[in-house]
Amino acid sequence: MIPVERIWNSAQLPTLPAVAVRLLEIVRDPESEIRDVVETIKLDPAISAKLVKAANASYFGVRSEVKAMDRAVSILGTTVATSLALSFSLTDESLQTGPKAEHYRNFWVHSVVQAATAELIGQKLEPAQRGEYFLTGLLLELGRLAMLKTIPNEYIPVLEEAKLPGTTLSQLEEARLGFTHVQIAQQMMTLWKLPEGIIHAAAFHHAPLEKVLELGTDPNARLLNAMAFSAAAADYFCTANKGLALHSLREISSHCLEMTEDDLVVFLSNIEERCRQAAELFNVSLSHLQNSADLMIQANEQLVQLALREHVASTQASIRQHVAEQEKRELETRNRELQQQALHDPLTGVHNRKFFDEVLLREVHRCVRAAQPLAVIFIDVDHFKNVNDTFGHQFGDQVLKRVAQIFSETVRVADTLARFGGEEFVVLVSQPSEKGVERLAERIRENVEKEAFRFGSTPVKITVSVGAAIAIPRRGETGIGDRLIAVADECLYEAKRNGRNRTILRHVMDERDRQLQQLITQTRFSRWLVQQRLLDVPSISRVLLDCQTPHVQCGELAVRMGYLDIAELHSILKHQEVTGDRFCAVAVRLGLMTATETVFVLATQQEDPRTVMGALVRTGLLSPDVASGALEDYTRMIAPPAKHRVMAFA
Known part of the structure; x- marks a missing residue:
């Protein structure tokens, strides 16, 4: 824990240039005109040059070259022009060199993704206010910039720890420092006299998901929903917590933005493209940003792992504390015995x-x-x-x-x-x-x-x-x-x-289990290869002796193969906790999987076709082309059709 006064008393605390302060006053004044914005921006030659350059960027799609400040502001509009001018002021604060450069770049990339996402949502919800949406998204992480500049020695270790999946930055800040970048940003915006809507959005953008979904008739609901979505999008593109971020994006897009799952996939792709265009405006490199399709696979994998971990944790929580010491004593005793024998x-x-x-x-x-x-x-x-x-x-x-x-x-x-x-x-x-x-x-x-x-x-x-x-x-x-x-x-x-x-x-x-095992055996890739006379029994048996299939739980495998989605997996696990029955039996009883699908999942669990195919190629029993073709034929002939998006075969 450190005293928060160290930030407010620091000479390194970011401040707005006079031009930016004046622009904010103009924005708040309903009587102001476009020439007031133009004349104010012209007071800062550096910002003026950047704004004219921005008007010519692909981000705004202007066909003819813009050379004069007056035309640039006229094309962009006063709100967008003001937002960009403020943005360029902040760029100078965050694009640093030296040992802390990586953290400044990460801050700015995060901010650009939020701003570009917010502007896209603003275009969808309130086109006339898209400039305000852009500015709000850009300023959401202002507290991070302030903490980097004023308490770098204490804050950088927190940022490093936040790179690992499982814990959010705000949680780590609260635990290690005693305050969060959200609180710092809110206070700075108040000092800068920014509009109340922007301050409210900054305070809310990392709010728990249930609070976002409860906004209802809040007059700022559209802006708040957009900022919560933009913050989740930045976590999705820029942090290790992609699974949790994707879950938030799905919930917010479905309940607040009226998007289907397919709409969300397209929108995330648009965000990626928009971010790369926005990066040109601020001379920021996004070369490390993965494409949205690869990110979706990673995030879904994380969600499956999270679901399974939550299930295991829920079934063990009630007994873990009671038996922990006993298990420790038993383990120590067993280890001593094993050492002696x-x-x-x-x-x-x-x-x-x-x-x-x-x-x-x-x-x-x-x-x-x-x-x-x-x-x-x-x-x-x-x-x-x-x-x-x-x-x-x-x-x-x-x-x-x-x-x-x-x-x-x-x-x-x-x-x-x-x-x-x-x-x-x-x-x-x-x-x-x-x-x-x-x-x-x-x-x-x-x-x-x-x-x-x-x-x-x-x-x-x-x-x-x-x-x-x-x-x-x-x-x-x-x-x-x-x-x-x-x-x-x-x-x-x-x-x-x-x-x-x-x-x-x-x-x-019992006879049902026996018949099930026979069906699983008959469905295995190795049995199919013998039936198709691609290999004989002795040859495939030798390969299987040295071919170990990594164990994957049925639920995870069913989601990967497209037979269940995350919600269905949760439902089965909850019923399994109550009944104690096997996963596949519960899935069939609930009507979420067919018997044929469960047999194929269990056969794949026991013998992964891709692992077998790799072993066949390594041992020279099949050429890569023949093995790959055999796997495609096996999948087409044996595998039931997937009902959901296929994440990976196995």
């Missing part, structure tokens, strides 16, 4: 039971969140006691080492193999399908059966029995990990009772 079995080199239990617990939680299946494969070396009794424990240890090596070579990188105890091993299968688990279990059995074990010159027949189980954990379901292990263990002993050296799989899910 080895994560691998000392004989075979594979993971041990402790590690497996930890991974199983994490996978259960992940599969609950993502509504994805979980599978366990249990393996037991047949007649292992006889092997030990006949050939000795040293040979038995060699058998365990070799079968563990075979298991490691057979399972995928993403799977978790562990020694469960004695001659029993277990595999936690990552992102399994019922058929995939069955094939993996059978490959394990076959690879051991094919291996030639010898005790000296004596062949020794070694086989394994395999039991497997697959399930989809549900929200609120307890003990699913233990239950899955128990079912896989039952299958293992059933295989032993039926003669050993065989595989038995059992699914622990």
